[in-house]
Amino acid sequence: MAADKGIVGDMVASMLWFSAYSYSCYSAQEHSALQSFRATTAALTSSTPTAASLPVDIVIETIVATLVISLGLVLGTRPLRPIQWNVWAGKLEREGPEGFLDSEGEVNKDYVGNPFRLLEARPGFVDIRKQRKEFAEWVKNGGQIQGN
Amino acid sequence: MPSEREFQIAPLVPESIQHNSKTLYNLQSLTASLFGVSAGILGLESYSGFLFYLVFSLLTTALLYVFRVAPGASLSSSSSASRQRKGVLDTSLYFRSPYEFWAGGLLGGLAGYILTWTLFYGLVRA
Helix, strand or coil: CHHHHHHHHHHHHHHHHHHHHHHHHHHHHHHHHHHHHHHHHHCCCCCCCCCCCCCHHHHHHHHHHHHHHHHHHHHCCCCCCCCEHHHHHHHHHHHHHHHHECCCCCECCCCCCCCCHHHHCCHHHCCHHHHHHHHHHHHHHHHHHHHC | CCCHHHHHHCCECHHHHHHHHHHHHHHHHHHHHHHHHHHHHHCCCHHHHHHHHHHHHHHHHHHHHHHHHHHHHHHHHCCCHHHHHCCCCCCCCCCCCHHHHHCCCHHHHHHHHHHHHHHHHHHHHC
16 A cells, blocks of 8 residues: 555656646746847847846756656656566565566566466366366255255 | 577576566656757757757666666575676666666667757747
8 A cells, every 4th residue: 555655646746746847848938938029129229149048947947857757757667577587487486476566556467477387287187086076075065055 | 698508597588578678668768758848948959958868868767777676686686696796787687788778778769859859949949
């Protein structure tokens, strides 16, 4: 549950920072519009156009918002998986499906499970006589239950 | 470069390699367009824009290393003593080569970066 809350918190924080980001975009646009307006009015008196450098608060806001949004994107990536077979299979044995959760806390769709499950559940090892006896017991009990 | 014999002794999992490189690529292309927007807002031109892209994507990769790659290093450190001779910035648990991790997505995200960079430069400065 704590992990879920953390992810939701990340998303909310990213949303908030995205609004700051779009606000800095808007401020920069307004600033450049104002500068060009001043330039056109100043062009009547002087021929040199003023260099439109951005105010430092817009620059800081843009850079900080970029960093925080990219941090949110990094935290939203799915966990990586070990590529070496022995490390990967060891993780699989130790943790099971819980080791392969995605960022939403659900087991990945491409989770394959035990790579040797075909060997471990071989039909040749099934004790068919025992299963037949169990089935006969079940039928007998079921008949009694239905009879009662 | 590992030989065929070493791959026989220590096999790799193709699904995991694919998963990791897809995760890295998705992150790189998403953040590249985001950085393009920032560069357009800041009004960067020519070399400073490309330098901005380089710095910020390396920073993002470093963040990915800190939050995704470095925590997994404890997974195999207990089992193998060979981790001792590898460096501090070791990505061999999740990627085949450090080059693939640190520089693999730089060129892939560049096109999206330039696209949004020029778009937002034009939108803001026009």
